[in-house]
Amino acid sequence: MFTELNSILNTSPDSFTQGEFILVSDRQSDASFLIHHFLSFYLRARCKVCFLGLAQSFCHYGAVSQRLGVSLTQAKEKGQLVFFEGLKECLSVLLPKENNAESGAMNFLRDPPVGLRSLYEFVRSSVIGSGSMEEGAEQWGPNVLLVDDLSVLLSLGVDVGAVLDFSHYCRALVCSQIQGNMVMLVRCNEEEDDDDGDEGSEVLLKGLIHQCNLNLHVQGLPTGYCKDIHGQMEVCWKRRQGDAPHMQKNLFQYKVHDKGASFFARGTSSAVL
């Protein structure tokens, strides 16, 4: 959990807006440090987290969260965290074994035109299916869905429209129906192309920006590589929030450390001042 980012977004584990769709996007950069932030943030806030880890293994997230002060293994055992390990599930689809219970969530690997309906069913069952409380189970806070990341689905052959439908359904379920929060990561590699409407990741990014409430867009510095400043992050509030103006954009620069990240206004890095 990065305390500076909390103050920028005006949230804390004790009080945060519910029913929000936060989109984390990056262009030729790596914004996955923000996913680790939100994971530790919501676990600290005692929310029930459903995490679709499609890009990395469970151990990776566990190791990074350990540095941020949160134990994923413990959270999983207590039932606070439902972790979907995409890398393992892929193997179980492609190399089916007798004793391996195939959850079917990744069956789009066999048949991409089918779309992401089964993945959505998995999310739905983990978010709503937890209604039946076992004896002695702890009461957790609002549900949160984290996805890392959506661009992996594009490279696995899923259609852009199917990914947008999936995010729409997740938003309808998580944000609107049960008033939880949703954080999704989407990555773009190419430069912005005005003409081509077919470019997969660009159309996906634009479609998700239309759906989201808050967009954190991470990019490299426009002037080039710098050792002390790793990049810039644009915070873009989309919806009306009380008296806030219609669309508010703020630009910050950041540096990722061993145990966190620091954010500062442009030009105020401690290395520069």
Added chain:
Amino acid sequence: MLSELLQGIESGGFLIIRDSCSYSGRDLLKSFITAALNREEVIHVLCFDVSEEELKDGLKPSDTQRLHIHNAYSDPLGWTGHPNFTAQQFSLEDLTNLVKQTSHPKPAVLVIDSLSWILRHKTPPAVCQTLQQLRKGGAVRAVIGLLHTDMHQRGTVGSVCHLATSLISVAPGVKGKEAVARVTKRSKSGKVMQDEEIFCIAEDFTVTILSKASHAEHKTNSTEEEQADPTANLTFNLRLSDSELEAKQKLTLPFVFSKEKKTALLHPGPGSGRILYEPDANDDYDQEDPDDDLDV
């Protein structure tokens, strides 16, 4: 022109609000809904993009009798098994049945939020056909649609917008709350009028037109600064008098390849540059016989 459109759309009219990632046209759409409700019109909204609560947020609760929101947000593809309205149901019969369910004597205005959702799941020709049939059909008086231009190919956007009688393209303005609207209106006689206005939307979704963008700014850049004269205010004279200027222009520079030089080089004149050589004894130096005494 924006305020004229807000005051009413003619029968059989089709208005499209085009927006992009940088500025959402939903607030303007809600302004149109509010204005129509204030005129005592019946409105049916096909809600795909956002939830019903989010759409109703900010609208006055007293008008909800004439406002019918059809929830196509929670299950637009039928994944849950009992959908309210799906994207596949966007056809003339289904829409006419939908609108006729609520029996009102006046034909309603149909608001679609958004057309992009439908275009992603149905082919553009089918969508255009349905829209055209709706306009001519008579079940609805007018249609207002929201279209996200950056989510489709230019051809698709162009085809759908070609059907519209009025187009409003919104973009973010220079200052915080302002936005720029480019309005195109096609009248029945075939005349096309275009205008560009700056507007802002208040909390109760009333639109205030601030100014016309086409006449504002850009005038400050036209006056060029006068070039500073470097030869003024000096203690010595750098200027040339008229005779000096003439002499300067007559002067040929030494290395400039002029026509006279060219002819002089190509046709050398007599006695100019001929080399006469008489062999000298000292020049006759044989490397292999420096003393010149070998009998070879």
